[in-house]
Amino acid sequence: MLIGFMARREDRRDSxxxxxxxxxxxxxxxxxxxxxASWFLLAFGVWSxxxxxxxxxxxxxxxxxxxxxxxxxPTGYFWVHLVLAITSLILGTAVGVIGLRAVRASRRExxxx
Numbered sequence: 001m002l003i004g005f006m007a008r009r010e011d012r013r014d015s016x017x018x019x020x021x022x023x024x025x026x027x028x029x030x031x032x033x034x035x036x037a038s039w040f041l042l043a044f045g046v047w048s049x050x051x052x053x054x055x056x057x058x059x060x061x062x063x064x065x066x067x068x069x070x071x072x073x074p075t076g077y078f079w080v081h082l083v084l085a086i087t088s089l090i091l092g093t094a095v096g097v098i099g100l101r102a103v104r105a106s107r108r109e110x111x112x113x
Contacts, residue, residue, distance in 0.1 A: 038102035045096015052085045052092065059085070 033041070059067050059081055067078040 033098075033102040033106075035103070035106050038099050038106060041095050041099025042103055043099070045092045045094075045099055048088055048092025048096070052088050056082065056085050 059078060062068065062078075067075060067081075069075055
C-alpha cells in the first residue's frame with residue numbers, strides 16, 4: 001500500500017494544480033503561507049515551548065499536595081498534566097516547524113526575485 005501511495009504521489013506531481021489525479025483526487029499544488037502567518041506559527045511554537053517547559057518545572061516543584069501525595073508519589077493530577085504538557089510540546093513543535101519552513105521559503109523566494 002505504501003508503494004501505491006508513493007506512485008500516486010509521483011503522478012500528482014506531474015499534473016497541473018487542480019487537475020484530477022489517477023485516484024480522482026484533485027491536486028491542489030503547493031501551499032503558500034503569508035509572511036505574517038508564517039511568523040505567527042513560528043512564534044506560537046516558541047511560545048509553546050516556553051510556557052509548557054515552565055509549567056512542567058513548576059509542576060515538578062509543587063509543594064501544595066496536588067502533584068505529589070504525602071509519600072512523595074505522583075498523583076493523577078501530575079500524570080494528567082504531564083501528558084497534557086508533552087502533547088502540547090509535540091504539537092507546538094510541529095506548528096513551529098511549519099512556521100520555520102514557511103519563513104525560510106518566503107526569504108528564499110524574496111532573494112530569487
